[in-house]
Amino acid sequence: MRINVVYSTQHWIFPIITIGVLIILGILLIAVEGAARVKAGKGFFAKPGAFFEKNYDKVKFWGSIVLMFAYFFMLDKIGFTVCSIIFLFLFNTLFANKEQMGTPKYHVVSVIISVVACLVISILFGTIFAITLPSGFCTIEIPALSLIIY
Amino acid sequence: MPFAIGPEYIAVALLGVVIGIIFGAIPGMTATMAVAVFLPLTYAYSMEMALYLLLGLYVGGISGGLVPAILISIPGTPSSVCTTFDGHPMALKGESERALKIGITSSFIGGMISLVVLAFFTPVLAAWAIKFSAVEKFLIILFALTVIAALSRGQMLRGIWIGMLGVLMAMMNQFSVNNEYRMVPDFLKSEMQSGFQLFPVLIGLFAVSEMFQQCETGMHASYTKEDAMKVENKQKFNFFRDFKGQWINVVRSALLGTFMGILPGVGGSAASLIAYSQAKSWSKHPELLGTGVPEGLIASETSNNGLTGGALVPLLSLGIPGDSTTAVLIGAFMLQGIQVGPLFITNNPDVWNTVLVALLVCNILMFLVMFFPVKLLAKIILIPQERLYPVVLMMCTVGAYATLNGRMFDVWCLLFFGIVGLLIKKFHFPVSCFLIGFILGGDLEDYFIQVLTAYDGSLTGLFVRPMSWVIWALIVISVVYAFLDNRKAKRQEKEAAAKQ
Incomplete structure (x- = not known):
């Protein structure tokens, strides 16, 4: 078997082979698993089990996705440190259970963790290790000291 | 034989081991996560310092899993599943301290045996692999992909399929030979010149998707402070008594774990399951395994720590990661501009020696940190996940952003691959197969095109070299x-279903 390696189109050779393998294996997978379901007395396309756990925590699950989206969206607008403090507190609040939600101590600890963890990470990585972090309108830059708090 | 060692390296290794143990001991957090989260910290370190930290996290992460497995029957990491079978019954009998000490000692011995295998086997494999042409390199990756599938018990087709999907996703970039894009939308062309970066993909698949799953179940532990948190000591640990007659079990389990580590993509859970079932079939009293005897505990813990050295063998000799944690280590080597593969040892003898010494130091530190303050270990389990996950997410974000010197695209990839990882798990595909496919996809294509070019487009090139026949046979x-x-x-599954 021969495959013509043409310079202008060779970037598609392997992806096409991979897609071909995926289609063949996909059909095989559906056929084999379908046949096994028929053998077990179910329909060929029998519905698999529920996607989510029974009584899954809708607020925490969808809330974490939305909060993460909002966190990433705001990161390079607000700046790493302030944005992370806000969202770390929000994540701590989202992850609290009903009992913790009602206790002020939990929220005070959340604030402390958010502020301390974000400042430590920001200073350690951004200032000491000079790793670039997302900057925004809350980023403080002191050129005289060559110091940036992202 | 130059290598890096000194108080600063030992201090960093100690930090790694302690944090690794904490990650390993908290159910829902894994060694992979620990290594990945702390990878950005190594941006500022030398390669040697980074190795001490990351190997400390790796060894600590794998070992920490035994604590909740024994005390509350919940494996801290997937590799300690079998530790629950005998470890927890021992704890229920009031022998939790003895069980923990047996587990820790077994982990240490397993780590040491695998280190010996790593030291002797890697140079041999690398010397063999140095003679590889593109044909053998292509075939060895193909072999790696079939091995993953072979070991996803009952999920062979699913394993291959998702592995190929990983290969396909690795090709979403600009092809290096003719600079043409493929499978990249126009608006992402500037960001995806080199495709998806490994770090955000890995963190997304393993840490973010895990966080989503924990959120789904409410992000609160199913155990409380009252749950067998007291480390009782009704029967004291005695090394000579507890390990008497167990040496064959120890060596067999450690070597099985190491061998499973050498096979690409096979995690610690498979290693400990196989070692446990072997211990059971060779045991003089198989009926006692599962009731709280040291034999099963030793098999599980020596094998999962045996994995650590084993998983480094293919990484350092062939450039193929042995498990998901060593896949993160590729990222660390890449950051320092070091190419892992057949030439690694020849080109970087200092780094190679440091790997061995660091692994030795980390295993010793793990033993000291866990064995003596054994009563404190129980407290780690009580660190609340809801407090740790937000910090982990923030550190992952830092790591992703810094991957290519500050791009928000890589941060968004975290979320994207978190959802991809969740979907892969929800549809019952093995995530590790996807990851290995993704890591090896680029090389697989490069070598394939090289073979085609060298043999004028003929696929017979894949069969002409005698060395390639060996790999084809494998x-x-x-x-x-x-x-x-x-x-x-499948037959066993059916029989089990019929019994129920």
């Missing part, structure tokens, strides 16, 4: 094994 053996094992697994 591929055939692994496919046949996969097929037979798959049938056996």
